[in-house]
Amino acid sequence: MSERSAADPVRTAGRIRSLLERAGLEGEDLLRVEGEGGLSYASGLPVEDVHALLRGQQQAPGNGGGAADRVDPVEERHRRVVARIVFLRRTRLRTTPDGQRRAYSLADIAAGAGTSAQWLDKMIKTGKAPNLDHAAGIADFFGESIEFLVAEPAEALDRVLQRIHKDLLERTVARQDEHIQRLRNADTLASAGSVGSAGSGAASGSDLGVVGYAARALADVPDDTAQPIIALIESIARRSREERARESR
Structure with missing residues (x-):
């Protein structure tokens, strides 16, 4: 310990x-x-x-x-x-x-x-x-x-639980990396399409990527500190998507 x-x-x-x-x-x-x-x-x-x-x-x-x-x-x-x-x-x-x-x-x-x-x-x-x-x-x-x-x-007991937490954290980060890579791939595909579609897809992918990067960056931060920050970023990203959706109508 x-x-x-x-x-x-x-x-x-x-x-x-x-x-x-x-x-x-x-x-x-x-x-x-x-x-x-x-x-x-x-x-x-x-x-x-x-x-x-x-x-x-x-x-x-x-x-x-x-x-x-x-x-x-x-x-x-x-x-x-x-x-x-x-x-x-x-x-x-x-x-x-x-x-x-x-x-x-x-x-x-x-x-x-x-x-x-x-x-x-x-x-x-x-x-x-x-x-x-x-x-x-x-x-x-x-x-x-x-x-x-x-x-x-x-x-x-805590030694065992710490190992479980470390392994779970590594798996979670790996999942986030895969998710971020999929978003990057989606952005690349969207850029090859129409200007309007590319703009919408890139913005959405960017928002999701920000949340993913935040979750990864805060992975080692205590949950009671990290969760409110991630929730705030998710809320800001969601409002941003809603505003862009209204502007495009």
């Missing part, structure tokens, strides 16, 4: 929904919590913890108040790393020659992480996390980074 801002899964999820709505895209599956590829799977958090964080609860269920608040930070970190390793083994399954999905053996994981199956078994039973090198090796074995194992719950 950036050092400039704290993890905020609720805000990031809201930005994703806003971007989907603004782009006119269907994306319910992007914020799916359960199942392979869902937010729980991608963050390493139990389903109920993900739901709680998306409701704005910064503490996982059962971890707020009482004795839990007095847990030693080092012990809590060790417990979290081991829990994520167990989660990876339970959810990242291998496909056997007969087509079945099965968990990797401790021997397979240990070999990939450069340790022994006996040590790995003891680690899981005692809840004491491995050193960073072995932890990184285990994470890498499952195709994840060390951050997957060590991130606190809110940060773990």
Whole structure:
């Protein structure tokens, strides 16, 4: 996560929904919590913890108040790393020659992480996390980074949501680029036609292009700032088209 801002899964999820709505895209599956590829799977958090964080609860269920608040930070970190390793083994399954999905053996994981199956078994039973090198090796074995194992719950979920938002933003910009290119092509075709048709087509394409360029330029600006600006530009472009239509009658 950036050092400039704290993890905020609720805000990031809201930005994703806003971007989907603004782009006119269907994306319910992007914020799916359960199942392979869902937010729980991608963050390493139990389903109920993900739901709680998306409701704005910064503490996982059962971890707020009482004795839990007095847990030693080092012990809590060790417990979290081991829990994520167990989660990876339970959810990242291998496909056997007969087509079945099965968990990797401790021997397979240990070999990939450069340790022994006996040590790995003891680690899981005692809840004491491995050193960073072995932890990184285990994470890498499952195709994840060390951050997957060590991130606190809110940060773990927000990392996943930030990736989703970045990918969605790139897709939205690509769609806008395609739209702008179509408008340019339309302007070129209109220029080859009659003077009257060319003037009308070019003006309309220009208006739409201004809105498209504005949306692209403001893609990285927070939605609560960008949306009013884009709406204003759309309103001005619409009034301009209406005025030209009246003048041409």
